[in-house]
Amino acid sequence: MNNNFNKSLDTKKQNIIIDTANITKTYKIGDIEIKALRGINLKISEGEFVSIMGPSGSGKSTLMNIIGCLDIPTSGDYFLENIDVSKLNDNQLADIRNKKVGFVFQTFNLLARANAVHNIELPLIYSKDKIRNKDKNIRAAIKSVGLTGWEKHRPSELSGGERQRVAIARSLVNDPTIILADEPTGNLDSVTGEEIMAIFQKLNKKGKTILLITHELSVAQHTQRIIYLRDGIISNQEKIENPTDAEERLKQMPKLEDKMNSL
Ligand code: ADP
Ligand code: MG
Numbered sequence: 001m002n003n004n005f006n007k008s009l010d011t012k013k014q015n016i017i018i019d020t021a022n023i024t025k026t027y028k029i030g031d032i033e034i035k036a037l038r039g040i041n042l043k044i045s046e047g048e049f050v051s052i053m054g055p056s057g058s059g060k061s062t063l064m065n066i067i068g069c070l071d072i073p074t075s076g077d078y079f080l081e082n083i084d085v086s087k088l089n090d091n092q093l094a095d096i097r098n099k100k101v102g103f104v105f106q107t108f109n110l111l112a113r114a115n116a117v118h119n120i121e122l123p124l125i126y127s128k129d130k131i132r133n134k135d136k137n138i139r140a141a142i143k144s145v146g147l148t149g150w151e152k153h154r155p156s157e158l159s160g161g162e163r164q165r166v167a168i169a170r171s172l173v174n175d176p177t178i179i180l181a182d183e184p185t186g187n188l189d190s191v192t193g194e195e196i197m198a199i200f201q202k203l204n205k206k207g208k209t210i211l212l213i214t215h216e217l218s219v220a221q222h223t224q225r226i227i228y229l230r231d232g233i234i235s236n237q238e239k240i241e242n243p244t245d246a247e248e249r250l251k252q253m254p255k256l257e258d259k260m261n262s263l
Contacts, residue, residue: 017177017209018044018067023076023086025062025232036062037073038232044178044211049204049243051212051220054229060213061182063229067211068180069097081177098127102171106183108163110155110170117142117151120169127174141169144206145199161192168199172208179203181212185219191253197222198246222246 025037036059044050054060065071066078069085072093078086085096102123103109110119121138142148145165155163164184171179181200185193201222204210212223220226222244228236 015046016043017046017081018042018211019079020067020073021077021079023063023066023073023078025059025066025071026074036232037066039076040232040234042227042234044209046209047204047207048225049200049210049212049223050225050227051214051223052227052229053214053217053220054235058229059232060229062232064180064182064211064213067178068101068103069093098123099174100177102174102176102179104164104167104171104179104181104184106186108155108160108167108187110163110166112155115152115154116147116158116166116169119155119166120173122170123174137173137175138169141172144172144203145169159192160188161195164188164192164196165199168196168203172203178209178211181210183213183215185214185216191250191255193219194246194250194253197244198250201243201246218244 020040020042023037023040024035027034027036040059040063042063052060052063062071066073067080069080069088070093072078072088073086076086077084080096080100083096085093088096111122114122117138120141121134124134124137142151145168147162147165147169150158150162153162155166158166168179168184171181179200184200185196188196197219200210200212210223212219214220221240224240224243226238226240227234228238
């Protein structure tokens with residue numbers, strides 16, 4: 001009994017939740033074939049914070065769409081928590097996506113007419129399962145991104161950084177297996193971007209698995225591992241021994257008021 005318990009802890013330690021086996025993706029436009037992914041083997045363990053870098057057109061978004069169950073590969077297998085999702089139909093894919101993946105985008109993708117709380121609860125509304133403690137989940141998500149007090153504000157009444165916090169809270173509310181963030185700081189100034197990275201780091205410390213796409217090395221250096229994509233293959237991988245600590249960096253960065261005073 002005791003032995004089994006220890007064993008399960010051990011496997012949990014290196015629990016691989018994303019496992020792609022030689023994934024390819026070919027888009028066909030008329031007679032032209034575009035090989036966006038040409039054989040990707042990627043494993044991500046529970047609790048990791050990983051980034052993907054690569055030039056425009058290298059296949060980052062295609063890979064993220066497949067990992068996020070928005071699309072399926074042309075060939076190869078993809079296991080998400082040991083479920084082979086590479087052969088599911090659209091309905092099955094949507095169901096898994098809703099349960100297991102939280103998305104954060106560069107352009108926030110919030111509903112303009114809905115206030116912060118209503119945006120955050122959307123994944124719960126789409127969910128087929130009856131969610132217990134719905135309000136508790138929403139409150140916890142709001143608190144974890146530091147938005148308490150802003151619940152009734154619409155996106156137009158919020159800054160870019162606050163909008164991205166709403167999007168992160170929305171990505172958390174279903175308690176997904178993994179958070180996928182595509183250029184989440186791309187539309188933000190450097191201080192606000194650092195604040196967003198501090199939130200991701202805090203969530204990761206609490207155990208969330210996060211996969212982040214970025215163009216900027218300085219952003220990727222906040223994560224534990226960088227995967228470099230080039231022409232649809234993984235060209236390199238790098239372990240970051242001492243990731244940049246966003247909270248520490250923020251202490252050294254000028255506050256907005258200081259910038260205003262110096263104008
Ligand atoms: P990245 O996100 O790194 O910029 P993408 O994954 O968006 O790269 O694109 C990889 C390649 O696949 C590019 O050549 C792009 O033009 C092509 N591509 C992406 N999506 C489609 C699509 N829906 N139809 C056809 N070609 C596509
Ligand atoms: Mg892209």
